Amino acid sequence: MENKTFYITTPIYYPSDKLHIGHTYCTVATDAMARYKRLTGHEVMFLTGTDEHGQKIENKAAEAGVTPQAFVDNIVEGEKGVKDLWKLMNVSYDRFIRTTDDYHVTSVQRIFKKMYEKGDIYKSIYKGKYCVPCESFWTETQLKDGCCPDCGRPVIDAEEEAYYFRLSAYADRVRDLLENTDFLLPRSRVNEMVHNFIEPGLEDLCVSRTSFKWGVPVDFDDKHVVYVWIDALTNYITALGYENEKYPESDYNKFWPADVHFVGKEIVRFHSIIWPAILMSLELPLPKHVYGHGWLLLDGGKMSKSKGNVVDPYLLAERYSADALRYFLLRDFPFGSDGNFSNELLINRINTDLANDIGNLLSRTTAMADKYFGGNLPEEQAEGAEDAELLAMAGALRDKYEAQMEKYAFQSALADVFAVIARANKYIDETAPWALAKNEETKPRLARVLYNLAETLRICTVLLTPFMPTACEKIFDQLRIPSSLRTWESAASFGLMSKTAELHKGENLFPRIDAAKELAELDAIQEAKKAAAAPAPAPKEEKKTEAPAPVEITDHEEEISFDDFCKVEMRVCKIVNCEAIKESKKLLKITAFDGERERCIMSGIAKWYKPDDLMGKNVGVVVNLAARPMMGGKYVSEGMIVAADTADGDASIAFYPDSTVGKRIH
Numbered sequence: 034m035e036n037k038t039f040y041i042t043t044p045i046y047y048p049s050d051k052l053h054i055g056h057t058y059c060t061v062a063t064d065a066m067a068r069y070k071r072l073t074g075h076e077v078m079f080l081t082g083t084d085e086h087g088q089k090i091e092n093k094a095a096e097a098g099v100t101p102q103a104f105v106d107n108i109v110e111g112e113k114g115v116k117d118l119w120k121l122m123n124v125s126y127d128r129f130i131r132t133t134d135d136y137h138v139t140s141v142q143r144i145f146k147k148m149y150e151k152g153d154i155y156k157s158i159y160k161g162k163y164c165v166p167c168e169s170f171w172t173e174t175q176l177k178d179g180c181c182p183d184c185g186r187p188v189i190d191a192e193e194e195a196y197y198f199r200l201s202a203y204a205d206r207v208r209d210l211l212e213n214t215d216f217l218l219p220r221s222r223v224n225e226m227v228h229n230f231i232e233p234g235l236e237d238l239c240v241s242r243t244s245f246k247w248g249v250p251v252d253f254d255d256k257h258v259v260y261v262w263i264d265a266l267t268n269y270i271t272a273l274g275y276e277n278e279k280y281p282e283s284d285y286n287k288f289w290p291a292d293v294h295f296v297g298k299e300i301v302r303f304h305s306i307i308w309p310a311i312l313m314s315l316e317l318p319l320p321k322h323v324y325g326h327g328w329l330l331l332d333g334g335k336m337s338k339s340k341g342n343v344v345d346p347y348l349l350a351e352r353y354s355a356d357a358l359r360y361f362l363l364r365d366f367p368f369g370s371d372g373n374f375s376n377e378l379l380i381n382r383i384n385t386d387l388a389n390d391i392g393n394l395l396s397r398t399t400a401m402a403d404k405y406f407g408g409n410l411p412e413e414q415a416e417g418a419e420d421a422e423l424l425a426m427a428g429a430l431r432d433k434y435e436a437q438m439e440k441y442a443f444q445s446a447l448a449d450v451f452a453v454i455a456r457a458n459k460y461i462d463e464t465a466p467w468a469l470a471k472n473e474e475t476k477p478r479l480a481r482v483l484y485n486l487a488e489t490l491r492i493c494t495v496l497l498t499p500f501m502p503t504a505c506e507k508i509f510d511q512l513r514i515p516s517s518l519r520t521w522e523s524a525a526s527f528g529l530m531s532k533t534a535e536l537h538k539g540e541n542l543f544p545r546i547d548a549a550k551e552l553a554e555l556d557a558i559q560e561a562k563k564a565a566a567a568p569a570p571a572p573k574e575e576k577k578t579e580a581p582a583p584v585e586i587t588d589h590e591e592e593i594s595f596d597d598f599c600k601v602e603m604r605v606c607k608i609v610n611c612e613a614i615k616e617s618k619k620l621l622k623i624t625a626f627d628g629e630r631e632r633c634i635m636s637g638i639a640k641w642y643k644p645d646d647l648m649g650k651n652v653g654v655v656v657n658l659a660a661r662p663m664m665g666g667k668y669v670s671e672g673m674i675v676a677a678d679t680a681d682g683d684a685s686i687a688f689y690p691d692s693t694v695g696k697r698i699h
């Protein structure tokens with residue numbers, strides 16, 4: 034078993050915005066693969082990270098009024114940033130590389146120089162479309178209606194000095210690699226690469242820029258920064274210590290070449306053409322595989338922030354658990370192809386596979402063991418005719434699963450496991466344990482039925498661990514499985530558990546979801562986000578000529594200036610959760626979505642409104658009150674709901690339509 038290593042990577046993501054479900058999809062697939070390889074006894078290096086340089090980030094930071102470094106620090110390390118997301122999703126990466134890490138910058142400079150000294154990088158002239166006010170070069174395809182995509186102004190043809198990588202020199206070797214090896218997977222992607230990029234003739238690649246500063250400086254010519262791909266792709270070796278002192282050379286020797294790079298299909302070109310060519314230039318071994326996975330689509334199109342249709346993995350994982358989301362992503366969509374994401378699919382999958390199939394199997398098995406045997410199966414057990422098929426299927430499962438996992442066919446591997454789970458549920462119907470329990474003579478048969486169910490669950494749970502690590506631990510615990518029987522080796526054989534197994538019913542791991550209610554809530558949240566992403570309506574022109582109508586000031590009102598009034602920010606917020614709290618009869622704890630984020634509001638309206646009266650309603654909220662700790666700091670209230678005092682001493686809250694969520698109230 035020693036010396037088996039496995040090196041797997043995700044793309045390094047751009048921290049130009051919060052990551053969405055697409056990034057999560059690739060990362061959890063990589064995590065499942067890494068966990069599977071650890072389970073099978075490999076020493077795994079799982080690398081992920083962020084690709085932090087470039088003009089886009091520089092521009093975004095400028096818009097936000099912060100330095101590029103502060104901007105990326107916030108998205109990567111800040112609250113609900115990239116690292117928080119991977120923690121929430123239970124992603125077991127071994128290393129996280131940021132291209133702004135000093136050691137990476139050093140390596141990139143050394144690599145660039147090496148390639149330059151070899152003659153594979155040379156200085157030339159870059160020609161492109163230039164926006165003078167933005168000082169930005171654009172390619173033809175980046176232009177919007179022929180104009181600068183950032184400011185919409187016309188562009189001019191312009192030139193700048195740039196370094197180029199002699200990609201053309203490697204065309205034949207790359208073609209051979211693509212056509213005659215299994216380097217690029219799935220195989221269907223090979224033709225596209227060859228036809229679209231190799232056959233028309235590979236052009237040399239521009240690898241430096243002088244028009245922006247946010248990048249790795251070329252150390253022998255510092256008006257240039259390294260442009261995109263030499264900086265980004267080399268992360269896969271710099272994170273192993275190549276050309277830097279951060280990690281020992283032994284890491285590189287142990288893990289390079291990578292076993293597989295998982296990447297989305299839109300960057301297959303860079304990973305299957307440019308990356309091997311860079312490595313050839315550096316005279317380094319090539320990764321064994323690049324796997325180009327498909328996209329998650331929404332309504333048939335790609336998700337995009339500007340369309341307001343990105344799916345937020347935080348929201349879904351917090352609502353349904355990271356395990357359920359991980360399982361759904363890898364069970365519903367074939368890894369190599371595109372798939373249409375929908376909340377409905379997610380909820381259906383949770384209800385059918387997790388609540389019904391495995392959830393029921395577990396709770397029926399443990400509940401019957403508790404009820405009929407006090408949780409301890411007796412020694413005396415009797416085999417029966419119904420056993421053979423279940424035992425054969427469960428006994429053969431590990432090898433079938435392995436064959437699929439080795440092809441990165443997560444969907445098929447999971448389908449195989451769930452076929453056995455379905456078979457076990459059918460076995461319960463066939464053997465009717467409740468009937469066996471009625472008669473002392475059939476108790477040994479009952480004991481064996483429960484034993485077989487527990488063993489089937491054990492094997493399935495070992496194989497599901499890479500996909501649902503937390504839930505699987507809990508299943509093992511309910512079945513009192515010792516650690517020696519949670520292993521890959523033990524999953525190959527049926528019947529390893531002691532016959533006098535102890536098992537007890539525990540918490541319901543996958544509660545059924547009320548689909549109609551959840552879908553309505555998720556839709557409402559999505560609508561609110563879309564409304565918030567849409568451009569605000571143009572402000573009404575102020576009527577300067579008419580003086581405002583005089584307002585009568587009654588004695589209990591202190592007059593405030595218009596400027597003071599403008600300081601109060603009221604917005605329509607959607608109540609996504611509302612509950613009574615045990616510490617107070619007056620207060621309700623409300624979670625309200627303000628168009629950008631959810632905030633906690635402690636509101637003293639419990640006397641007039643029950644939680645159900647407010648769920649899903651859109652209400653006016655003062656959102657810029659200083660946050661206020663309440664109940665000794667147990668809760669922090671981040672807003673105040675606007676309510677009217679009615680004549681009879683009641684409170685009345687105005688409700689707004691969905692289209693106004695996130696909008697300001699003036």
Ligand code: ME8
Nearest residue numbers: 044045046047055056059084265266296297328329
């Ligand atoms: O391309 N469906 O970063 P990026 C599935 N920095 N996967 C998706 C997806 C979707 N809708 N959207 C994104 C970059 N992804 C470069 C990579 S690597 C040396 C440099 C996933 O933030 C998918 O894996 O645009 C895709 O390739 C990656 O996120 C792109 O992330």
